[in-house]
Amino acid sequence: MEMTLRWYGEAYDTVKLWQIRQIPGVRGVITTLYNKQAGELWTQEEIKALKASVEKEEMHISGIESVNVSDDIKVGDGNRDEHIENYIKTLENLGKEDIHMVCYNFMPVFDWTRSELARKRPDGSTVLAYTQEAIDAINPEEMFSTIRGEMNGTVMPGWEPERLAHVKELFDRYSDVDEKKLFDNLVYFLKAIMPVCNKYDIKMAIHPDDPAWSVFGLPRIINNEPNILKMMKAVDDVHNGVTFCSGSYGTSLDNDLPHMIRALEGRIHFAHVRNLKFISPTNFEEAAHLSSDGSFDMYEIVRALYETGFSGPIRPDHGRMIWGEQAMPGYGLYDRALGAAYINGLWEAIEKNAKRNA
Ligand code: CS2
Numbered sequence: 001m002e003m004t005l006r007w008y009g010e011a012y013d014t015v016k017l018w019q020i021r022q023i024p025g026v027r028g029v030i031t032t033l034y035n036k037q038a039g040e041l042w043t044q045e046e047i048k049a050l051k052a053s054v055e056k057e058e059m060h061i062s063g064i065e066s067v068n069v070s071d072d073i074k075v076g077d078g079n080r081d082e083h084i085e086n087y088i089k090t091l092e093n094l095g096k097e098d099i100h101m102v103c104y105n106f107m108p109v110f111d112w113t114r115s116e117l118a119r120k121r122p123d124g125s126t127v128l129a130y131t132q133e134a135i136d137a138i139n140p141e142e143m144f145s146t147i148r149g150e151m152n153g154t155v156m157p158g159w160e161p162e163r164l165a166h167v168k169e170l171f172d173r174y175s176d177v178d179e180k181k182l183f184d185n186l187v188y189f190l191k192a193i194m195p196v197c198n199k200y201d202i203k204m205a206i207h208p209d210d211p212a213w214s215v216f217g218l219p220r221i222i223n224n225e226p227n228i229l230k231m232m233k234a235v236d237d238v239h240n241g242v243t244f245c246s247g248s249y250g251t252s253l254d255n256d257l258p259h260m261i262r263a264l265e266g267r268i269h270f271a272h273v274r275n276l277k278f279i280s281p282t283n284f285e286e287a288a289h290l291s292s293d294g295s296f297d298m299y300e301i302v303r304a305l306y307e308t309g310f311s312g313p314i315r316p317d318h319g320r321m322i323w324g325e326q327a328m329p330g331y332g333l334y335d336r337a338l339g340a341a342y343i344n345g346l347w348e349a350i351e352k353n354a355k356r357n358a
């Protein structure tokens with residue numbers, strides 16, 4: 001594995017590359033062209049410039065999160081084929097710039113959904129949190145305005161004001177998209193991009209739906225082991241892989257995370273590691289990465305990754321907001337740095353132990 005941190009680019013991130021570089025063992029970042037709308041083409045020049053901005057700080061790009069998939073592609077109408085053409089060209093340009101891992105998601109309308117962005121924990125830190133009751137009480141069209149006030153002035157991924165200004169229209173477009181149709185549209189998309197992925201060895205890593213069940217009546221297809229295995233089989237190519245996000249699959253207590261990692265051996269190209277603390281099955285908050293702070297056994301999660309030979313980039317996912325930091329909720333420097341150090345420690349212990357017992 002390679003320990004990395006997500007970085008949104010010079011213009012958007014409160015965290016600087018020189019700060020990331022000082023986290024032990026982190027030289028790679030997962031980044032994106034954050035100003036791009038889904039469906040747009042990324043030119044090779046733009047990718048080159050992004051690379052240069054990272055490399056001048058003695059860092060490198062370990063993968064892209066995300067090249068977003070447009071709603072036209074997800075719904076399967078409008079400019080779908082043009083957007084797929086742009087996606088293929090974008091992958092080609094990334095391949096030419098020697099970038100080989102791309103994370104994306106196939107969630108309708110919203111990226112991850114949380115009901116609170118700054119729930120206070122007993123130690124005074126704040127975290128993202130979810131309760132089903134709160135979500136049920138929100139009109140999805142007002143979701144964005146509800147959440148905007150808690151974004152600390154940042155733009156959060158999947159919550160771009162340009163898109164969400166049209167949220168009602170977006171919901172209408174999904175009105176006849178059920179799980180089967182969404183799945184078929186995903187397969188259509190994957191079949192179209194596989195040739196370019198093979199040519200440039202680009203590993204696609206789908207991010208799970210978060211939470212792992214339907215919200216606001218929208219369909220969900222990447223949420224549990226049978227569904228993800230079905231997707232792997234539908235396009236049975238190593239370049240059709242997954243982002244294993246413990247905090248997203250883990251929202252459902254029915255998901256056995258180490259078991260899923262083992263079932264997906266060879267197809268996990270990117271790992272997001274974070275811990276959740278459950279108050280009830282539908283009320284959870286994002287905890288510190290340390291196992292004892294939340295509900296997951298992080299040792300077993302990292303051990304499953306190690307034992308299945310995981311060799312891709314890994315990153316601490318959302319961190320708590322601590323030490324007075326003002327940043328994008330989930331994406332401050334301090335707690336993610338603690339998370340990286342902790343996961344590195346787990347990995348080192350697991351690896352040395354395995355070698356000693358070999
Ligand atoms: C991320 C997702 O912040 C997060 O939870 O893991 O937003 C992820 O980047 C996207 O779903 C991938 O397209």
Ligand code: MN
Nearest residue numbers: 245248272317
């Ligand atoms: Mn994630």
